[in-house]
Amino acid sequence: MPFRCSPTPTACRASPQTFVPRPRHRQGPRSMRPHRAKAACRRCLIATACLQWALSHPGLTPEGSWAATTARERALLRQRLTARFGKD
Ligand code: SF4
Structure with missing residues (x-):
């Protein structure tokens, strides 16, 4: 499924460091914060x-x-979906 662009910038685009983990030695004050991303x-x-x-x-x-x-x-969700609906 093609991923449609949002009409407004999404938070993950505006602040990608909040959403993607960085190596520990490169982490800073704005590094990934799962609770903020969620x-x-x-x-x-x-x-x-x-x-x-x-x-x-x-x-x-x-x-x-x-x-x-x-x-x-996400891995858990995939497992549950596969168990319920099959591999596709
Ligand atoms: S990661 Fe979060 S903010 Fe980014 S597009 Fe998905 S739901 Fe929106």
């Missing part, structure tokens, strides 16, 4: 499409916060 995603107008895209592209979303989910939460 709060921003909950206000995002395209969160549903973002989650669908993130779940269907595990190779492109192995880390970081997408649609208020962590990598571990």
Whole structure:
């Protein structure tokens, strides 16, 4: 599914360092903060499409916060969806 652009900049575009983990030695005061990323995603107008895209592209979303989910939460969601609906 193509990922539509939001009419307004999303928080992950405006402040990507909040959403993607950096190596510990390169972390700064604005480095990834899962709770901040989740709060921003909950206000995002395209969160549903973002989650669908993130779940269907595990190779492109192995880390970081997408649609208020962590990598571990997305893996769990994928497992549950696969168990319920099958591999596709
Ligand atoms: S829901 Fe997706 S597009 Fe929206 S701010 Fe979160 S990561 Fe970015």
